[in-house]
Amino acid sequence: MKLLRLRDTDRPRLALTLDGKPIEALDGDTLLTALLAADAVFLRRSEFGDGPRAGFCLMGACQDCWVEVEGTGRVRACVTLAVDGMKVRRG
Amino acid sequence: MKIAVVGAGPAGVRAVEVLVAAGHRPIWIDEAPDGGGRIYQRPPAALRRNARELYGFESTKAAALHGCLDRLKPLVDWRPETLVWHIHPGRKTLYMLNGGMQATAAYDAVLLCTGAMDRVIPLQGWTQPGVTTLGAAQIAVKAQGCAIGHRVALVGTGPLLWLVAHQYAKAGAQVAVVIDTTSLASLAAAAPGLLRDSITFAKGLYYMGSVKARGIPTVHGAIPLAIEHDETAVTGVRFRDARGREQRVACDAVGMGWGLKPESQLADLAGIPFDFDPLQHNWLPERDATGRTPVASHYLAGDGASIGGAAVAELAGARAAWAILQDAGRAIDTAAVRRLDRALARQRKIRAALERAFPFPVRLAADLADDIILCRCEGLRAGELRAAAVSDLNRTKALTRTGMGRCQGRICGVAASEVLAAAVNQETATLGRLRGQPPVKPMPVTSLPAREHAA
Ligand SMILES: Cc1cc2nc3c(=O)[nH]c(=O)nc-3n(C[C@H](O)[C@H](O)[C@H](O)COP(=O)(O)OP(=O)(O)OC[C@H]3O[C@@H](n4cnc5c(N)ncnc54)[C@H](O)[C@@H]3O)c2cc1C
Ligand code: FES
Numbered sequence: 001m002k003l004l005r006l007r008d009t010d011r012p013r014l015a016l017t018l019d020g021k022p023i024e025a026l027d028g029d030t031l032l033t034a035l036l037a038a039d040a041v042f043l044r045r046s047e048f049g050d051g052p053r054a055g056f057c058l059m060g061a062c063q064d065c066w067v068e069v070e071g072t073g074r075v076r077a078c079v080t081l082a083v084d085g086m087k088v089r090r091g
Numbered sequence: 092m093k094i095a096v097v098g099a100g101p102a103g104v105r106a107v108e109v110l111v112a113a114g115h116r117p118i119w120i121d122e123a124p125d126g127g128g129r130i131y132q133r134p135p136a137a138l139r140r141n142a143r144e145l146y147g148f149e150s151t152k153a154a155a156l157h158g159c160l161d162r163l164k165p166l167v168d169w170r171p172e173t174l175v176w177h178i179h180p181g182r183k184t185l186y187m188l189n190g191g192m193q194a195t196a197a198y199d200a201v202l203l204c205t206g207a208m209d210r211v212i213p214l215q216g217w218t219q220p221g222v223t224t225l226g227a228a229q230i231a232v233k234a235q236g237c238a239i240g241h242r243v244a245l246v247g248t249g250p251l252l253w254l255v256a257h258q259y260a261k262a263g264a265q266v267a268v269v270i271d272t273t274s275l276a277s278l279a280a281a282a283p284g285l286l287r288d289s290i291t292f293a294k295g296l297y298y299m300g301s302v303k304a305r306g307i308p309t310v311h312g313a314i315p316l317a318i319e320h321d322e323t324a325v326t327g328v329r330f331r332d333a334r335g336r337e338q339r340v341a342c343d344a345v346g347m348g349w350g351l352k353p354e355s356q357l358a359d360l361a362g363i364p365f366d367f368d369p370l371q372h373n374w375l376p377e378r379d380a381t382g383r384t385p386v387a388s389h390y391l392a393g394d395g396a397s398i399g400g401a402a403v404a405e406l407a408g409a410r411a412a413w414a415i416l417q418d419a420g421r422a423i424d425t426a427a428v429r430r431l432d433r434a435l436a437r438q439r440k441i442r443a444a445l446e447r448a449f450p451f452p453v454r455l456a457a458d459l460a461d462d463i464i465l466c467r468c469e470g471l472r473a474g475e476l477r478a479a480a481v482s483d484l485n486r487t488k489a490l491t492r493t494g495m496g497r498c499q500g501r502i503c504g505v506a507a508s509e510v511l512a513a514a515v516n517q518e519t520a521t522l523g524r525l526r527g528q529p530p531v532k533p534m535p536v537t538s539l540p541a542r543e544h545a546a
Contacts, residue, residue: 001220001324001344003237006262011137028137033235041323042220048470054220056467056502058227059129060122061208061354063497063533064218064467073535078227079123081135 001054003037014084023088031077031088032058032065043067043077044091066091092419095120095185095196097175097357098204100128101401102393102408104160106202109412111166113421118168118196120175120187126160128206129226129394130401133157134234145233147258148294152401176530178203180361180386188534200388200415203357204408205395209348210373212456212506214246216318218467221325221344228346229255238264240344244328246315248273249350249449250400253298256307266307267342270330272349272452274312284444291441308340314455318345349451351398352505356527358396361389367520370443371398372451373505374524380435382411383418390415403438406431453519456509465510466503468496473510480514484522487511497533500525 011026018040025034032055035043042052043065055065058078065077070087077091094110096103099121110117127133131146131153146153163169170189177186178201185196209224216222223231223239225247231237238259244267245256256269285292303309312333319327319339327341350372358376359365363384365374378384378391392411393404410431417423459465461474469492479490484507487493493507494500500507504525512519 001240003231003235003239004241004264005237006232006264008138008140008236026137028135028235030135030235033231033237036220037237046218046467046470050218050464050470052220053218053467055223056218056227057208057224058230059208060532061498062467062502066497 001036001041002039003033005037014082014086016082016084016086016088018088019090025082029082031067031069031075031080031082031086034082035067035077035088042090093118093197093199094415095198095201096204097121097185097201098128098206098393098395099123099126099160099171100204100206100393100404101130101156102204102206102395102404102411103128103202104156104163104408105405106204106392106408106412107163107167108159109409110415111163113416116167118170118198119163120170120173120185120196122172122174124172126164126171127153127157128404131156132230132234134236138234138236147261149401156405174530174532174534175357176532176534178357178361180389183388186529188530191535198388200390200419201361202382202390202392202408202411202415203361203395204391204393204404205354205357207351207353207394207398208501209251210350210352210451210505211347211502212349212452213459213463213465213467213473213503214315214318214347215460215463216320216325217345217347218464219318219320219325220323221320222318223344223346225251225255225346225348229258232258232262232264238262238344239346240325240342241265242267242342243344243346244268244270244340244342246270246272246328246330246345246347247349248452249348250295250298250445251348251351253295253302255346256302257298260302260305260307266302268328268340269302269307269309270313270315270328271309271311272313272315272455273449274333276312277450278311278448281444281448285441285448291445310338315347350449351394353395353398354501355395356499356531358384358389358391359527360529360531362386363389363391365524367524368397369520370446372453372519373398380410380432381414382407383414388418399438399442403435403442406435406438410435453509456506457513459506459510465507466493466496466500468498468502469493476507476510477514480511482515482517482522484508484511484525488525494525499528499531
């Protein structure tokens with residue numbers, strides 16, 4: 001899944017990592033936006049072996065966008081704002 | 092008197108406005124970083140733009156609501172980014188979580204304005220990255236300035252389907268196709284009722300017309316068959332059109348939704364009984380036209396009580412606030428209350444017409460193929476539910492884990508009911524509904540002391 005940025009791309013840049021690889025985000029991005037507008041493609045793998053997942057509701061309800069943030073623990077990527085330096089692992 | 096209001100969407104804002112004007116200082120809680128609710132959700136500060144661009148036709152209302160919200164914040168005990176994860180009606184206590192910290196709030200009266208979420212029907216391929224709800228597709232554009240893909244198919248029915256299609260096209264996103272499961276005949280049949288509110292009707296027609304005028308392919312009365320995908324992306328959507336021909340449209344993302352359902356877990360935990368509303372095809376907490384419920388001191392307003400849209404939410408929020416004041420023996424402005432009651436009665440008729448125009452396609456849910464994932468939290472397929480079906484949704488849940496996962500059945504609950512109803516050959520309404528459980532949303536493990544949890 002690849003989000004397409006339509007506007008407001010002149011915001012300050014933030015540097016994150018996903019599973020150790022650099023991800024460039026924009027100030028005001030949620031983690032979900034930051035990762036899926038970059039090339040993350042997915043956020044976690046289903047525990048039941050039915051493949052990758054990348055969130056569904058974007059409003060904090062479905063819990064399908066869980067990722068791990070170093071120092072914070074498990075968060076919902078869709079309602080967590082990206083912060084410069086965040087180290088994220090797939091959930 | 093301690094009054095608590097949960098939710099700062101249109102309903103919550105107008106309720107708090109009345110309470111503050113009457114000299115109260117309620118505690119006002121919302122899980123989101125700011126108020127506004129769903130329709131008037133505010134983007135993060137770095138993405139703020141003018142209301143006209145963000146909210147279109149509703150920009151004047153959005154600006155008015157946000158102005159009211161900002162004026163009220165310093166006059167109340169405002170608690171943004173705070174989840175109410177449990178409510179105890181006997182102890183009249185709210186259990187809250189903010190930034191990993193727990194807190195409680197005692198109240199004499201509470202108003203729940205918890206809003207709604209998309210009502211979804213699983214499709215083959217719907218758990219793939221690239222598939223979201225319609226609401227999510229809108230949130231991506233409105234709050235994040237992104238489309239969910241480069242070529243987006245929108246599938247479902249209801250006003251939100253056409254609104255999102257219009258918003259996408261206007262924002263410069265490519266809409267591959269709009270697939271409406273409602274036939275044009277059903278829409279036409281409901282038109283006379285909708286004409287009662289020519290503005291709602293005109294807006295609806297405008298969105299549909301705007302989508303068609305841009306040359307976006309649209310299909311009415313279609314049956315979606317599958318979302319196709321490869322290892323990394325969605326590749327297309329397959330459907331059967333109204334004439335029975337199978338078609339495929341290439342796309343790399345799909346937004347889907349069939350109307351809304353109330354976010355009513357707190358009302359459930361408050362002990363408010365629920366009824367199945369056949370017109371809306373939703374389980375709704377019992378309340379009267381004033382927002383009073385069978386549980387004294389517990390009030391409901393907005394889409395969390397019954398799907399009515401933003402205009403109704405504003406009216407219902409204000410109305411419920413007056414009910415709280417009246418029940419506390421305070422003087423009320425009877426002229427204002429009469430105006431609200433009249434406006435709400437008028438809106439109910441419009442809403443009924445809208446529900447008839449875009450009915451929930453029961454068969455689509457009931458006929459889900461056995462191998463389609465029904466409950467995405469538990470990876471459970473429709474056939475597994477059928478195999479274990481008994482004439483009670485909660486017993487079937489215990490047997491299969493349907494709706495037991497991290498979303499508490501918010502996503503799969505509606506479809507699970509239909510699959511079960513068809514499997515045991517009974518009416519949906521007789522099978523019960525998935526019950527809310529504390530915490531209403533999963534909490535970080537570190538923030539959950541066992542004593543509080545057991546409370
Ligand atoms: C994703 C989405 C998009 C929508 N877009 C439109 C649109 O563009 N146009 C339109 O007319 N209608 C839209 N709707 C319909 C919308 O529900 C109503 O128009 C309107 O927002 C309802 O107002 P409300 O005050 O009842 O609830 P909402 O506006 O939904 O507000 C409810 C608030 O309660 C908070 N809340 C809920 N549970 C808790 C809890 N346990 N603890 C703390 N806070 C809580 C939420 O964070 C939210 O801010 C949309 C609905 C959804 C779900
Ligand atoms: S996408 Fe549903 S909770 Fe984040």
